[in-house]
Amino acid sequence: MNPRRAGLAIASLSVGTLLNPLNSSMIAVALLTLRDAFGLDVLTVTWVITAFYLASAAGQPLMGRLGDRFGARRLFLFGMIVVVITCVLTPFAPTFWLVCAGRVSLAIGTACAFPSAVALLHPITTLSGLSSPRLLGRLQMANTAGAAIGPVIGGLLVTFLGWQAIFWVNVPLALIALAGVRTFAPVDHARGRQPMRTVLSDSDIPGVLTFTAALVTLLVFLLGITQKPQWTLLAAAIAASTLFVWRELTTRTPFIDLRMLSRNRRLVLVYTGFALFNIVYYVVFFGLPQYLEEFGDYRADAVGLLMLPLASLNVLLTPFAARFIERRGIRPAFLIGVGWLIVAAALLSLLTASVMPLVPLLITAMMGVPYCVVSIAMSQALYSSATRESAGVATGIFQTSRYIGAILSTTMLGIAFSDGTTPASWLEVSVAATILAVVLLVLVSRWRPVTQTK
Incomplete structure (x- = not known):
């Protein structure tokens, strides 16, 4: 494989890869x-976000495992086909809940991309002789830039074409990715056929179901906590979590x-820190x-234009x-990025005094710096902390940490905005984000490179 072909494959x-964060x-x-x-209230409409993240959180590790079993290239192509059809x-869709179902299907399709892309890096670098860190950097840039440019693209599409356009825009992008990977990416190695029973057993479907059940029941409980707490849901979440832990500790091939x-405390710090960072960011x-x-x-x-500094700074600062x-x-x-995040979170309170364009522009510009720096540092810390043998699964769990943070952010917003989107409720959001950013600083300060561990 020549470098040009490898570049086109990447x-x-x-x-x-950018489709999941973009959506x-x-x-x-x-x-x-x-x-x-659809005539919804503020709590109900957040399910269009929550459904996507629940499916992504459960789907990323599972897709990584399926890619290892059936081939990363095959899984990537399958995911792009799912995206196009969805x-x-x-x-x-005539109802809001069918829109949510479409978001679940979209999450599953796009969840195939990142684990497959990381898995394909090794054969691409081996065949082309190119540097894997450089190619990995391109994937990371796409992953972070996709989320950063989303509000800009989404704002224009929604204003001029309606909410339906945020689905339609994925079709040409998915077709481009499908055609490019099918043409330029190395073919998967031949794999022996296995019975469907073996495939299902090794996929740990009970683990996936109990994990998802725990997240859903806990989320629904938190969304209703300011009105009439459903304690049975909390009990169900605890029970599902217990079953999940038991299943993962006893099964041969855990989800x-x-x-x-x-056994890997450094990796746990990365996952926990990444989840915390994404709570602050997605709030x-x-x-x-x-x-x-x-x-x-x-x-x-x-609004999309007011979010533009976040996107532009993310793209401009990534190489630096x-x-x-x-x-x-x-x-x-880590220390510089999270320190900056604390300042940016504290500045959110300025919006309680003024929503003139200059204020949100300042805030989105401030948020663009830590999103770029901390995201890349977290990705590098992941690859530094994970063993080569578990890199695929570790990458999937890393993405799950992102979605758990995003899910919890929607819960926080649902609670804060339950009585209306007002300066008082925004101040609550600002204070909570600042506190979480301080906790994140304490956490990442404990992470050490492997060469400094004893």
Whole structure:
């Protein structure tokens, strides 16, 4: 494989990789439109976000395992086909819950991309002789840029074409990724056929179901905690969590290898820190558009433009952040990035005094810096902390940490905005985000490179 062919393969994989974060963020500026279109309240409409993240959280490790079993290239192509079919059909859904079902299917399709792309890096670098860190950096840039540019693209699409367009836009992108990977990526090795019973057993379906049940029941409980707490749901969440832990500790092929995690404290710090970071980040990512549209009376396209500094800074700073980490190390990047995040979270409170364009522009610019730096540092810390043998599964769990953080952020927003999107409720969000950012700083300061461990 020549370098040009390898570059085209990575470019195609990058297009597929950005679809999941792109769809996780485009929806942020469509919430008010969906509420009006289907006559929903603020708590109900968040399920269009939650459904996507629940499916992504459970799907990433599972897709990584299926890619190892059936071939990363095959899984990637399958995922892009699912995306195309889903995004052609969902815009015609007559009910909100069918839209949520479409978001679940979209999450499953896009969840195939990142684990497959990481798995394909090894054969691509082996055949082409290119540097794997450089190619990995391109995938990371696509993964972070996809989420950053989502509100800008989503705002324009929703304003001029309606909420349906945030599904349609995926069709050409998925087709480009599918054609590119099919043409340029190395073919999977031949694999022996296995009985369906063996495939299902090794996929740990009970583990996936109990994990999802625990997340869903806990989330529904938290969403209703400010009104009439459903304690039976909390009990169900605890029971499902207990069953999940028991299943993962006793099965031969666990969905999430808890024993592996218990032996790798550095990896646990990465997962926990990444989940915390995404709570803070997505509270702003989902909360700010709602606040600006409802309280500030901005149109969706205007909100997308106000989020533009976040996208542009993320793209511009990614090469510099990667170079800084290469020269100075991961830990300094952690400390600088999270320190900046604390300042940015504290500045959120400025929006309680004014929603004039300059204020949200300042805030989104401030958030763009830590999103770039901390995201890349977390990715590098993951690959530094994970063993080669468990890299695929570790990558899937890493993505699950992202979605758990995003799910919890929607829960926080649902609770804070339950009585209306007002300056008082936004102040609650700002204080909570700042506190969580401080906790994150304490946590990442405990992470050490492997060369410094005893």
